[in-house]
Amino acid sequence: MFFIKKNWLTGYITIVVKGAHPELFFQILAKHQIMSWNIIKHDKETACGRIKLADVMKVRQIRRKTRYKLSFGSRKGLPFTMKQLNQKRPLIIGFLVVIIFIFMLSNLIWRVDITGLDAEIEEKVSQQLEEYGVKTGNFQWNVTSPGNIQKQLLADIPELLWVGVKRTGSAYHLEGVEKTIVEKEEPTPPGHLVATKEGVVANLFISKGQPMVQTNDVVYPGDILVSGFLHSSDEEDTNSGTIVGAEGEVFAEVWYKSEVTVPMEQELQLMKGINEKKHYLQFKDIVLPIWNFKQPSFSEYQIESEEKDFYFLKWKLPVTYTKKTIYQTEITKQQMEAEQARKIALAQARRELSRTTPPKTKIIDEKVLHESAENGKVKLTLYYSVLENIATKQPISQGD
Amino acid sequence: MKKNKLKESIMRSITQIFDLPSEVTLKLPRITTIGTIHAYIENHQGLIIFSSEELLLKVHQGHVRIKGKGFVLKMMIAQDILLEGEISGIYYEK
Structure with missing residues (x-):
């Protein structure tokens, strides 16, 4: 019933009509183009119905010409609801304040636990965490994701072998493993x-x-x-x-032969210092931009996005906040001289070699066997002789 | 009266020839019922009696009487009435 919904917005009032054949009063109203609805006849002399709030004055004028008695009943609709809400304002404000308060408290960091570490390193870790913002009393949305914290901690504290960062509700749990030089006195098997x-x-x-x-x-x-x-x-x-x-x-001296190819033209993606930030609110699948609606003004760019969740008590709200930083980049083509490409090729070959050989390896000789530059590429065939630990253990089966 | 009857028969034949909606051309009431719970009456010419058991409407050349129980007028504007209740019968009277 669309018209009733519409009338709820403008407000309506129940009228009670008394007199002989009260239903005819509504007929008179209808003749005067006044809509009425929900008309019920209670007994022979009383009927009630609803009319729009805006029609009340007209109805009064019409009634004067008749012999009916008119009384007004309950008022309903948005205007009256608003008035009632207005009277209960302190209550509503109080309610909102409480919800906001709980919301804020749900997003605070209440506890940071560190386990599995020495007191000394634990102190170091907690200091480092404070630098990142992970301390009791800070808001969770000021802190990056646990994964990032984990990475940063491992990079900043060399004594840590591994650290696990977990967030459960409003507490952070860290579990660390130290790098300890264990001197195992195990007798090596024969x-x-x-x-x-x-x-x-x-x-x-x-x-x-x-x-x-x-x-x-x-x-x-x-x-x-x-x-x-x-x-x-x-x-x-x-x-x-x-x-x-x-x-x-x-x-032992070991020989390696390797082939490297380096293109003389290289494309490099360089980040310029300029960036733009965009802010979004995400509700399930709907992404709503809330700040900076412009299309990025750069033709080449790279986007980094950061997502944040909100909590209410222990529940994760379906709303997430996303910050996207758009960095302007520039693609530059670099044309290299053959000599330069050769140097790069050599460095690359050395890197590859040190990756495939054990750590203490020393390069003692490097020779370029063949060198060619064609199709915009420099191709090198190299010969290396290195000093490398070639011994490995082989157990003796004693057969007893 | 004779003139009136003649006019009406002409209108009726025009309505039939051109397949026009008869409630518009002949000022007849159109009553739409949904089961026995709703009755929507268009083109009536005035309410005469309404109580929780009965509704009497004046229509073109006669009356419509609807009987039942627990009647409520869900909507009432100049020419249309929406009746809700338990309808047991609709009668056309001269």
Whole structure:
């Protein structure tokens, strides 16, 4: 019933008509183009119905010409509801204040727990956290996501091996693991040291075991470098000696050949310092911009977005706040000289080499075998000889 | 009276030939009922009796009487009435 809804907005009033044939009064009203509805006849001499608030004056004028008695009943509709609300204003304001208060309190950080760390490092972590804004009494929306905190903490405190940051409601729980140098005094199981790569032995540093090779020996993968069997040279039977776990490092000269290709024209995406910020409120799938409606004025840009949740008591509200920062970028094409490209190629080859070899490796020689520049690319074939620890443990199966 | 009857028969045939809505051309009431709970009467010419058991309306050349229980006039404007209640019968009277 659309018209009743509409009348609710403008307000309506119930009138009670008394007299002989009271229903005819509504007929008279209808003749005068006054709408009435919900007309009920209670008994022979009384009927009530509803009319619009705006028609009250007209109805009064019409009544004067008739013999009916008219009395006004309850008033309803928006104007009256507003008036009632106005009278209850302190209550409503109080209610709103309480909701806002609870909302604010729900978004505070109430507790920060740190577990699994020494007092010293714990202090360090909590200081660092305070710098990020993670401290009791701060609002959660001033703090980045737990994932970010985790990353920042690991970067800023080198003593931490791992840290887990978890947010449960209004509390942050941190669980850390320290980097500790554990000196394990485990006896190494009996075994040999064998070569993993082909090379020429350069240095031997052996703490346990019997060396089987000498400097300048050529070894192949699988060759025993240091034996776990200890026996004096005059004993023929190898099995009679004591067996130990061989330990040590055997550095050998190993050769690598690598090919690198570097394009002479490079595209670089550079960030300029200029950025624009856009703010959004997101309700489920609907994204509503609330600040800065402009399209970004940059032709090339990169967007970083940051999302924040709101809580009410323990519930996560369906509304999230998103801040998008649009950075202006510039794509520059860089044309390099062949010489420059060659340098880059060399550096790249060295990086790759150090990634594939164990940490203590030293490059002792670097030779360019072949170099070509064609189709805008520089191609290098390189030869490296490096000093590298090639020993690896191989357990002896004792068969008993 | 004769003139009136003639006019009416002409109007009736025009309405039939041109397939016009008869309630408009002949000033007849149009009563739409929804089951026995609603009756929407258009083109009436005045309310004569209304009580919780009965509604009597003046229409073109006669009266319409609706009987039932618990009648409420849900809406009343110049020519239309929406009646709600338990309708048991609609009668046309001269």
